[in-house]
Amino acid sequence: MSNKSDIAKEALILADQALRDLELSEASLTSIALKSSRIARITGNFKMQKIMLYEAGGYPSELTGIPPEINTEIWQLAQRAGRIIKKKKDGAIEEYAETKSIEQLETEINTAKERLQVSQDADVSISSSNPYQVIPPVAGNLRERLSISNLISNTSKLIGQRRAFIYQYLSDTYYELRYSIATDDSFSRIRGIVDKNLSDLVPNALQKFSAISDNLESNNTEDWSNAVHSCRRVLQDLADSLYPAGNDVVKKIDGKDTTIKLGADAYINRIVAYCEENADSERFKEIVGSHMGFLGDRLDAVFKAAQKGSHADIVTREEADRYVVYTYMIVGDLMSLKLDSEK
The missing domain is CATH 1.20.120 (Four Helix Bundle (Hemerythrin (Met), subunit A))
Structure with missing residues (x-):
């Protein structure tokens, strides 16, 4: 069975790897979230473990939102993860939790980019032999492109927030573990002196x-x-x-x-x-x-x-x-x- 010091050192290595993956874009954000969940689990931070699993796989929800029977717990976790969004509806401010997984958000962006490419207006030239005839412009896909662009912008913002949230957790955990291990090492040296000499007295x-x-x-x-x-x-x-x-x-x-x-x-x-x-x-x-x-x-x-x-x-x-x-x-x-x- 691993002792606390070994667990802390394992978690520190994982946190360092995850930070590197995130900073250098060497792994998907979903895989980094799963690695963060493991770090949270082995360090005993079970709420953060759940949050990171939900970040990777999506928060439990139904068509009408978060299920009432687990509303409080899931809502609090989503709130801690910064997933609560405020919108104005009928003059009142309403809050809702964004429950989509990171992978789902990334897929939506890729799909939207493909749709944006397809929605480009064709290069059409229309002319008339009648010099007095006014030819109306061909109807284009401007509205569709604006809608897709807004979707890409909003989803990119959400993914950026997810990346920042995970980075903050990993960074905080990394420095906490470094301090903890340094303290443990100092205490271990003191303990070594005590254990070696105290039994004689x-x-x-x-x-x-x-x-x-x-x-x-x-x-x-x-x-x-x-x-x-x-x-x-x-x-x-x-x-x-x-x-x-x-x-x-x-x-x-x-x-x-x-x-x-x-x-x-x-x-x-x-x-x-x-x-x-x-x-x-x-x-x-x-x-x-x-x-x-x-x-x-x-x-x-x-x-x-x-x-x-x-x-x-x-x-x-x-x-x-x-x-x-x-x-x-x-x-x-x-x-x-x-x-x-x-x-």
């Missing part, structure tokens, strides 16, 4: 991170909270290893004596104290201290809420994801600091 930490990943895959909010609780336990175990609990200390902060708790429950303070005693860079101390303060306070808040049976502070999956990433980043910083101090 905290033997069960990697198993806890594995359990965290499993909890994040769940659709149960309680499991997301458990993932956050596990992050808290990992940091507590790491604090116990790097800076075991000890007596409180008094420090002057802003000219005032301040007691810094370093007991068993003060794992945040102990990690910050470890950084202060081992890091050469003041900036490093400030950054880690700031991150630890924010993350530790939030982890403790979620933990206390769960103890009280409150759901007010139970995190969403996205929030839990952030805390896991923050935890990995902080642990990675601490591992790097420890490795540097041992050189």
Whole structure:
């Protein structure tokens, strides 16, 4: 089974190919729409997957328009795709969805161009032996040609809009995937440092991170909270290893004596104290201290809420994801600091 990183890389390759096909006209717009549908499917954008399929094959409709039983969903998808057209009828503005497929629109243009060619007036010369006779002009196909020209113009405009819509989707997706992969690669490097060195300090930490990943895959909010609780336990175990609990200390902060708790429950303070005693860079101390303060306070808040049976502070999956990433980043910083101090 492919992981998220592999899926993102596959989608990025497809998006790059589709953009090239579109920019250099190396494939039909219909085939590019189908490739866009695949990109949307493998990235989990199921609404866009449907839209691209409808772009290629046409939106479900009847002679009277979009079927009432699926009117809302199909209408919303057509609206998102920019297929809603406004027309003035009997003094009122009416909206309708253009449901034809890209291929059908392209076929209509080609057929119209052939009709336009056929509708050209014949080169006819008429004369009379009577110099006083007025000869009326031969009736031509001007009206037909104007009608066909308007059809070609309007249909070309629709196809241009389809091309721009697909291009915008592919371009946005391409850059989103590039950013996502770059972020994943950066996180993977940090994770590599953590996975390689953390087990020496905290033997069960990697198993806890594995359990965290499993909890994040769940659709149960309680499991997301458990993932956050596990992050808290990992940091507590790491604090116990790097800076075991000890007596409180008094420090002057802003000219005032301040007691810094370093007991068993003060794992945040102990990690910050470890950084202060081992890091050469003041900036490093400030950054880690700031991150630890924010993350530790939030982890403790979620933990206390769960103890009280409150759901007010139970995190969403996205929030839990952030805390896991923050935890990995902080642990990675601490591992790097420890490795540097041992050189």
